[in-house]
Amino acid sequence: MILIFINPRILLSDYYQDTDIYCRMKKKFGDLAAVDGINFHVNAGECFGILGPNGAGKTTTVRMVYGFSPKTAGTLKVFGLDIEKDWRSIKSRIGVCQQENSLDPDLSVEQNLLVFARYFNIPPGRAREKAQQLLQFISLDNRRGAKVTALSGGMTRRMILARPLINDPELLILDEPTTGLDPQARHQLWQRLEELKTGGLTVLLTTHYMDEASRLCDRLVIMHQGKILVEGKPADLIREHVGHNVIEVDDPAENLRAFVNSQNLECEDLGHRLIIYGQGRDDLFHEIGDRFCTGGCILRMATLEDVFLKLTGRELKE
Amino acid sequence: MSILLSVSISKRFWRVWQRNFTVYQKIWKISFIPPLFEPLFYLLAFGIGLGALVGKISYHGAPVSYIAFLAPALIAVNIMNNAFFENTYASFVRMYHQKTFDAMLATPLSIDEIITGEIIWGATKSVIATAIMLTVISLFGLIHYPSGLLILPLAFLGGIAFGAIGMYFTGITPTIDMFNLPIFLFVTPMFLFSGTFFPAENLPAWAQAMALIFPLTHLVTLVRALSLGSITAHLLWSVMYLVIFCLVFFPIALIKMRRRLIK
Ligand SMILES: Nc1ncnc2c1ncn2[C@@H]1O[C@H](COP(=O)(O)OP(=O)(O)OP(=O)(O)O)[C@@H](O)[C@H]1O
Ligand SMILES: [Mg+2]
Numbered sequence: 001m002i003l004i005f006i007n008p009r010i011l012l013s014d015y016y017q018d019t020d021i022y023c024r025m026k027k028k029f030g031d032l033a034a035v036d037g038i039n040f041h042v043n044a045g046e047c048f049g050i051l052g053p054n055g056a057g058k059t060t061t062v063r064m065v066y067g068f069s070p071k072t073a074g075t076l077k078v079f080g081l082d083i084e085k086d087w088r089s090i091k092s093r094i095g096v097c098q099q100e101n102s103l104d105p106d107l108s109v110e111q112n113l114l115v116f117a118r119y120f121n122i123p124p125g126r127a128r129e130k131a132q133q134l135l136q137f138i139s140l141d142n143r144r145g146a147k148v149t150a151l152s153g154g155m156t157r158r159m160i161l162a163r164p165l166i167n168d169p170e171l172l173i174l175d176e177p178t179t180g181l182d183p184q185a186r187h188q189l190w191q192r193l194e195e196l197k198t199g200g201l202t203v204l205l206t207t208h209y210m211d212e213a214s215r216l217c218d219r220l221v222i223m224h225q226g227k228i229l230v231e232g233k234p235a236d237l238i239r240e241h242v243g244h245n246v247i248e249v250d251d252p253a254e255n256l257r258a259f260v261n262s263q264n265l266e267c268e269d270l271g272h273r274l275i276i277y278g279q280g281r282d283d284l285f286h287e288i289g290d291r292f293c294t295g296g297c298i299l300r301m302a303t304l305e306d307v308f309l310k311l312t313g314r315e316l317k318e
Numbered sequence: 319m320s321i322l323l324s325v326s327i328s329k330r331f332w333r334v335w336q337r338n339f340t341v342y343q344k345i346w347k348i349s350f351i352p353p354l355f356e357p358l359f360y361l362l363a364f365g366i367g368l369g370a371l372v373g374k375i376s377y378h379g380a381p382v383s384y385i386a387f388l389a390p391a392l393i394a395v396n397i398m399n400n401a402f403f404e405n406t407y408a409s410f411v412r413m414y415h416q417k418t419f420d421a422m423l424a425t426p427l428s429i430d431e432i433i434t435g436e437i438i439w440g441a442t443k444s445v446i447a448t449a450i451m452l453t454v455i456s457l458f459g460l461i462h463y464p465s466g467l468l469i470l471p472l473a474f475l476g477g478i479a480f481g482a483i484g485m486y487f488t489g490i491t492p493t494i495d496m497f498n499l500p501i502f503l504f505v506t507p508m509f510l511f512s513g514t515f516f517p518a519e520n521l522p523a524w525a526q527a528m529a530l531i532f533p534l535t536h537l538v539t540l541v542r543a544l545s546l547g548s549i550t551a552h553l554l555w556s557v558m559y560l561v562i563f564c565l566v567f568f569p570i571a572l573i574k575m576r577r578r579l580i581k
Contacts, residue, residue, distance in 0.1 A: 029581075068423050069581050092426045102421035106341040115340055118333045164424070195372035 020044045020202045025074030027060050029240050034060040037074075044170075047193075047203040048212045049220030051304075056223040059099055062173050065204065066096050078171070095164025099175040099206075103148045103159055110135065110144040112159065113166055120167040126154035128167070134162040138192065161192060170259055171202045177265055178212060187198035190215060202274060205287030210305040224312045234304050242266075242302040245278035247285050250296035259292060268310065277302070277310075325572070326428040334425065334435025335442070337418075343441075353396060353447035358455050359391050361385060364515070367406050375517065378548060380581075389460045390545035391514040393451050393469060394476070394538040397444045401477035402505060404440035405484035406497050412436075413488065419579060433575045437568065441477025448473035462547030476537045479560050483566035489574025508534040508554055514540075533563050 021042040023305050027035040035057045040049040050058045063069040064076060076083050078090045104112050110131055117127035135141040138158035143151070148159060161177060177193075178186045186209075193216055197203060207213055213220055214234045221231045229235060242261040249256060252274035265284075266277040278284055278299075283298040342349060365385030374381040412418040422432050452469060455461055461469075487500045511521065512534035518526055529535045536556035543553055 032464045063324050063581070067426055068420075088428075091424070096424035098417070098420060098424065100420070102417035104337075104418055104421070105416055106344075111340065116421075116425070118336055119330075119422060119427055121330070121333075121426075167425075272439055 010102055014020035017112055019077075020079060021048075021065060021204065022077040022080075023061075023065065023075070025071040025076050027057075027064060027069065028072045033226050034196035035064070037072075038221075038223070038226075038228045039229065040221055040231060042171075042202060042204055044202055045200050046218045047197055047205060047216050049217035050204070050206040050223055051205075051208060051210070051213055051220055053208060055145055055225075056312075057226040058223060061223070062096075062175050062204060062206060066094055066173050067091055068303060077258045092167060093169060094171045094173060095167060095169035097160050097164055097172075097174045097177050099179075101160060102213065103163065105147070105149045105154065108144065109140060109146050109148055109151070109159060112148055113163060116163050117166045122167060130166055130168075133304070134165055137165075138162045154181055154188070157181055157185065157189060158192070161189060165196075169201070171204065172196065174203065174205045175217060178207070178209065185264060186212070210303060210308055214304045222308060222311055229311045230307075236272055237307050238302050238304060243278045243281075245282070245285070246300055246302045247276040247278060247288060248296075248298050248300070249274045249276070249288070249293060253292055253294070256288065259288070275306075277306070325569075327430045327434050328428075328545070330427055331435040331438065333430040334422065334432050335371055335439045338436070338439040339442075349443075349446075350450060353400075353450040354454060356396070357392050357451050358390070361389065361455075361458065362452055363565060364388055377517075377542075377546065382546065383459070385555040386460050386546065387517075387542070388515065389455045390542040391459070391512075391538050393448055393455070393545075394512075394534060394541045395509060395514060396447050396451055397473045397476040397541075398480045398505070398508070398534055400447045401437075401440035401479075402484040403482040404443050405436060406488055406491075406500070407494065408495050409436050409440075409485060410427035410488050410491070410497070413579070429579050430572055433485060433572055435504075437478060437481040437571065440481030440484065441474050442523050444477030444480075445470060445473045461545050463502075465544045465547045465549060469541055472537070472540055472544065475557075475560050476533075477565070479533050479563045479567070482571045485571035486567055486574055489571060489578050505509070508532045511535075513538045535558060536560055 019041040021040075021165065023041070024037075024039045026037050028031065038057075038061065040048070050061060052058050060069065060169075064071045065078060067083045067090065070084070079093060081090055083090055104115065107115055113129050113131035113134060114124075117124075117130065122130070132141070135144055138161065140151075140155060140158060143155070145239075148156065151159065157177065161174075164172060174193075178189055180272045181189065190212065193203065197216070203216070205213075205216060217234060219231065219233055220237075222237075223229065230241070232240070250273055252269075256274065257269070260274070260276060268275040268277075276284070276288070285297075289297050332366070355383065365388050369384035369388075371457075372384040375384055375387045377387060378381075419429075419432050423429065448469060450462060454465075473531070483504075487497065491497055511525065511529050512518070512532050513529065518529045518535060521529060536559045539556050540553055540560075543549055
């Protein structure tokens with residue numbers, strides 16, 4: 001038998017040389033594998049999404065990346081550095097929006113930024129300048145003296161986005177940044193994020209809003225029960241897994257089911273509703289509409305949501 | 319694991335202290351009131367009301383007035399309360415309800431620095447309260463100077479001791495209501511039996527021995543000696559006891575809080 005020794009470290013280091021995050025890891029809470037061997041990398045300057053239903057392991061994953069939770073096993077490199085050894089220098093180069101609001105309710109809007117700046121050893125003059133910039137960026141400069149508890153949900157979220165930018169991070173980690181916001185507030189926040197992206201910031205984002213992921217992410221993974229199901233660009237994933245179009249039929253007739261089966265069409269049967277994945281056949285809608293439909297029958301563009309539901313199932317996960 | 323085993327404390331813990339100080343600056347006017355008035359209430363009720371009944375108390379063979387006996391104990395109790403309550407209820411609220419520590423853990427601060435900053439802050443509050451009380455009580459001519467000035471650094475030492483054990487309870491208590499337990503079993507007995515309201519020598523021998531375990535007993539001994547200006551070499555034992563108490567409970571508090579915060 002011939003054994004060939006290759007130092008895996010050398011191969012790895014070549015690989016993660018120009019990635020901002022390289023990770024291949026596991027996390028267990030007792031017997032529960034919350035993150036069950038995942039593998040992804042995030043390139044500098046890209047916006048990378050982690051999608052998944054509740055309890056998929058998104059928060060657990062990003063918490064390991066920013067050094068909040070120790071991983072159970074595996075390799076994790078941020079900026080090519082080891083989080084266990086170089087946590088302090090890594091943390092000084094990243095910004096984190098945690099899922100739960102952790103703004104300091106004892107402090108005013110501006111003080112929240114200034115006190116946070118001190119944690120990064122940013123000199124007071126520079127911190128005041130930066131805080132002023134950020135408050136303008138999120139249109140809160142007229143509320144600088146307000147208590148953060150007095151802000152509306154949208155304002156609070158904008159503050160949560162602004163605070164981790166105080167140290168000019170190279171990597172921004174966002175854990176469900178728009179959960180619970182109205183459409184206006186979400187669009188506002190997305191706009192801010194797009195501006196940041198244009199400025200060259202690397203973003204790691206978790207979400208369960210598909211429109212958010214489609215709009216913001218260059219690449220993404222869909223996680224489910226601690227595992228990564230698929231990885232790719234949003235458009236590619238849609239094309240690969242559902243095609244261009246989706247046909248939805250309300251109260252489908254039995255002969256439609258038979259037709260779908262005979263044609264080997266990919267579909268999802270929800271009982272009172274049938275979802276047929278077009279897989280690129282443009283004539284299909286007319287055929288089905290003319291021959292089988294009496295009531296509601298619509299043709300629409302396939303979305304990431306279709307991919308998500310197809311892969312993670314439609315029943316409630318927790 | 320390496321995060322768990324090695325202690326990582328740099329001078330960045332001051333950032334945590336500064337955060338608490340910034341909040342304190344907003345409410346200092348209210349924070350000043352208790353240490354200003356509490357000694358007045360106690361001195362009025364116990365010193366003058368009860369003192370009339372008690373008369374003189376023998377301290378190291380010499381008679382002292384009850385009010386002069388009591389005043390230093392009030393300072394010691396205040397040192398205990400300020401640090402203990404800061405590092406139990408207040409720290410718990412910051413940790414659990416406000417997620418302040420979670421936010422800090424996303425910055426270049428270590429858990430050890432956060433906890434150290436909190437304990438040093440608790441001790442600082444003890445010192446501030448002591449300074450105010452000392453001023454009030456001095457107006458009654460009950461503090462001997464210059465030895466009385468040493469009560470300030472002593473307040474810092476005592477503050478760390480009671481802050482560390484308070485932080486230990488914060489590390490293990492499941493809900494904020496459960497602090498009733500250490501208060502009932504630890505703080506209240508100390509408050510009553512540490513030579514605060516009557517000399518510990520009045521207790522039966524076994525209870526005297528028990529009282530020597532209480533850190534408050536040693537703190538009361540020290541503050542009283544400094545207030546009355548009767549300094550003896552014997553006091554070093556009490557200083558040593560407090561130092562050892564800090565050296566034991568500070569690391570235990572760190573370990574318990576790491577367990578609690580690392581997920
Ligand atoms: N500290 C913990 N102790 C034990 N189990 C945990 C802990 N944190 C998370 N888990 C479990 O790990 C799994 C993944 O949780 P995680 O919070 O990462 O999910 P998520 O994808 O962020 O979900 P959500 O969308 O609801 O935020 C869940 O089953 C959760 O119960
Ligand atoms: Mg989550």
